[in-house]
Structure formats: structure tokens, C-alpha cells
Amino acid sequence: MIKMLGAVLVIAAGTMAGWLKARQFANRPDQIRRLIQALKRLETEITYGFTPLPEALRRIGKQNHAPIRSILMKAAEGMDGQAGMTAQESLHKAIHEEWGHTAMKPAERDVLYQLAFSLGTSDRRDQLKHIETAVRQLEAEESAAREDQAKYEKMFRSLGLLTAALIVILIY
Incomplete structure (x- = not known):
């Protein structure tokens, strides 16, 4: 009886591990798509809204779901007067702290790091060009x-x- 219970637990654990890994493969394109949409909204805020960057990030963050929301909100908090960080520092810190909660890979993180170098430090036209470049790079990553x-999901x-079943067979 105990052997049977152990076998069931091993199979359940292995199956759950496989499903969690598969879920990462399913979540990554969706998170990249939401990040692209957030950057396009930021582009609109910069172009038409003339909204300050912290306020624009806060607005866009409120419209998103986690983990994109947490990255944008944390970046906006860092740019507020109390923290005294630049846009680049704040974005880098937010990305560093929140990236572990995403299903995205380092390639997407690097695109955001590069974008952070230009946000808040150049004129509107230059910022829009950098956002467009980031969007194109993220679209390529989304396709991949x-x-x-x-x-890999299936x-x-x-x-x-199957790995759990093999472990059960080898043990018993």
C-alpha cells in the first residue's frame, strides 16, 4: 500500500514538473506580446499625451497584468522624487528585481535594458525611434x-x- 502511494506521488510530482515547464513555453509568447503592447502604449503616451515618463509607466502598468505590471510600476516608483533615480537606473532595477517572475528569456531582458538607456535622456523623436526598434526586436523574439x-510544450x-513513470519502474 505504501509503495503504491509512493508511486502515485512520484508520478504526480513528475507530471506537475512537466506541466510547469510546458506552461513557461506557453506563457513566454503571451508575455512578450503584452510587453510589445505596453511599449506601443508608451509610444502613444510620449507622442500624443506629453505625459511625464513615471506617470506614463504607471498608467500603462495599471492596464497590464503581472509580471509586466510589476516591472512598469516598480520602474515608475523608482523615478518618483523620493527615490531620486534616473529613468535608466529605475528601469534597470525594476527589470533586475522582477525578471525572475516572468517566463521571458535574457534576449527580451536585453532589449529592455537597451531601451532603458535612451528613455528619459533624449528628445521625443529619438525615444520613439528606440521604442520602435525595441518593438521590432521583441516581435522577432515573439515569433521565435x-x-x-x-x-516543446507538448x-x-x-x-x-514519462520520466516519473521511469523512476517508478526503476525504484520498484
């Missing part, structure tokens, strides 16, 4: 993420169950 999802679901 969708390909990875198609390749595989990891099955792999978790």
Missing part, C-alpha cells in the same frame, strides 16, 4: 517563442509523466 512553444508535458 511561438516556434519554441509549438516544438514534449515537456509528456516528458514529465
